[in-house]
Amino acid sequence: MGIPSVLITGTIGYLLFGAILIGMVMGGRAFGMLNKDDAGIGNVVVTIAVTCMWLFWLCAWLHQWHPLISPIYEG
Secondary structure, eight states: OOOOHHHHHHHHHHHHHHHHHHHHHHHHHHTTSSOHHHHHHHHHHHHHHHHHHHHHHHHHHHHHHSOSSOOOOOO
16 A cells, blocks of 8 residues: 555655755854853754654545545535
8 A cells, every 4th residue: 555645745745844944043153143041942852842743644635535534425
């Protein structure tokens, strides 16, 4: 059966989104906008936030993929 391509595409999208945000935190550290402690907190916050967003998206997608309750059409 394999993994659906939508899951791979969505996961790669969230990985790229997380990498961009981590890059922004690193850039803020490099240009002196953030000190070491704030950059560390930023990395943790970005990682947790992107992971939670991905998990929410995954659950929503899986619930639509194989619904437990099918609609009953009355004709």
